Amino acid sequence: MGSARRPSGPLAGEPEQVVEEMLDRLAASMTDEPVESLAVLRSMLTHPGASDAASEGAARYRAQLAEAIPAADSGVRAALISAVMISVVLGRHLLKLEDLRDAPPEQIAELLRPCLRSLTGTDG
DSSP: OOSSSSSOOOOOHHHHHHHHHHHHHHHHHHHHHHHEEEEEEHHHTTTTHHHHHHHHHHHHHHHHHHOOSTTTHHHHHHHHHHHHHHHHHIIIIIIIOOHHSSSSSHHHHHHHHHHHHHHHHHHO
């Protein structure tokens, strides 16, 4: 697993690279989630402007991810990956699920890796 830096830019590359980039981004969000990102997450469920902004960003992320997945159903796979990643961040930072909140980012990434590899078709 990479460092806990905050990777940026579009997701691109071979599916294996994309999986590792997603895990790096997730680890970074678990260690140093900016307050403004949490505010958007909190308000996206009730405020239309925040919801629209989050939806647009998520759609771009899913499109980049789908592009990297070599499968006919890449859109569904990208949507599932996106839902898993969002759920982890919500569970850790907003719901503060005790075991998830206290787990080291490296452990969470290691546990998620087989799931993400399966969804991107790189588990074979």
